Amino acid sequence: MAETLKLSSKTLKDWLERETSSVFVPVHSRAERFLGELRKALNELADASKMLMDNSEKEIERRNMKTYKRARALSKLSRIFLERIRQIKVPEKVSYDSLNTLIQETQKALAVTEVDIRNWFPRISPFFILDRRKFLTVFEKAKISLKEAQNFLTKEYVKTKTLEETFQLIDKLQSLESELANFKEQKAKVENEKVKDLREIADAQQKMVELKSGGEISQLSQINSEIEALNAELKHSLQHLQKPFIKVQALSLRGGGSGLTQDELKKLTQYLENPFEALATEEEGYPILRQILQKLTVLMHNGKLALKPDKMRKAEQTIESILKRNSLMDIHKKCTNALSQKRNISMSTGLAESQSSLSKLQAVIENLERKKNAIESEEKSLERAIREILEKIQNNRETIEKNIYGFLGKTVIIEKVEA
DSSP states (O other): OOOEEEEOHHHHHHHHHHHHHHHHHHHHHHHHHHHHHHHHHHHHHHHHHHHHHHHHHHHHHHTOTTTHHHHHHHHHHHHHHHHHHHTSOOOSSOOHHHHHHHHHHHHHHHHHHHHHHHHHHHHHTTSSHHHHHHHHHHHHHHHHHHHHHHHHHHHTGGGGHHHHHHHHHHHHHHHHHHHHHHHHHHHHHHHHHHHHHHHHHHHHHHHHHHHHHSHHHHHHHHHHHHHHHHHHHHHHHTGGGHHHHHHHHHHHHTTOOOOOOHHHHHHHHHHHHOHHHHHHTSOTTOHHHHHHHHHHHHHHHTTOSOOOHHHHHHHHHHHHHHHHHOTTHHHHHHHHHHHHHHHHHHTOHHHHHHHHHHHHHHHHHHHHHHHHHHHHHHHHHHHHHHHHHHHHHHHHHHHHHHHHHHHHOOEEEEOOOOO
16 A cells, blocks of 8 residues: 655645656756747747838838839838737746647647738748748747757646646645635734724623612612603503593694693693603692692593493592592602602713713724624624635645545645634
């Protein structure tokens, strides 16, 4: 069984170069020679085209009627040759793919040029004989250089194509691993920023809890809770008056003779919307409510409210309880005391300072939350990039290992990078 070699991406290229130097180096050297020969041939062909163009333009300037038309035709043709050759891109470094592309581009250019020569050179005859011969000599040499490079590519260079691609893949693998390391470094920084941000958010939230749990803010919170409880209790106590109050309100708004003054109608609306506020702002004995209830009793007895018997009975019982038994006296005291405490706390400087501090802390938390969201978005983007690079690295590793086995018959395992 063949030995399995474990190599890192950093040592792999040197090892492969040693293993294949006897095969690859001579072929690659010849490829560089053929690239140089093609470059030289194309330069010489460009110079020859420039020579045709210069000599034809000199002849045009002489205005000799015998040669004028042919000189113009040659000038135009040589410009086409020169532009066609200059469009061919000769690579700086040789590889199978770059040499193959150069050969294909040169082949197309020479093939079209040969057609142009066959069609136009006879029309220029018998003039410019020496110039045309010089050009044709250079052109034929270029064709020979192209054919030799083509034969080398298809018969020899193609055998090391996979090996050359493997060297390129190794370079790409090292580049990907470097890119991966960079992304991991960025991710670590982002994670540190996130931890710091979360810690700052927790600190600010703790300060808010401390502010809310002590001093005037805590007292205000307790009073507000008490007020909510009193409001709920009042709603329950006045529940059977809800329907009659709504009907009286509607009667007043339609101008149907409810008998309520504007102040009484305003207070009635307040009792419907916020019973606590309505009762707490009443004087002792809640006189406005009493006036409303007395007029409500008259309206019910006169049949102006059109209440069902059961609802009317319950409403009358509630009214009697309030007017005759002062059932709201205790809760009225509680409401006025709660409202007074709330006003005193609300006007204190300590509350204003605490609320200002809370507002500032809330703004800090909101900014930190926005920053955290941005950090998390960047973190997800980096995680996605890392996954994509790891997938590319894995694909490169597998291709390289497969290529080495196919070329050398040796099993090589490239060490994995940590995810």
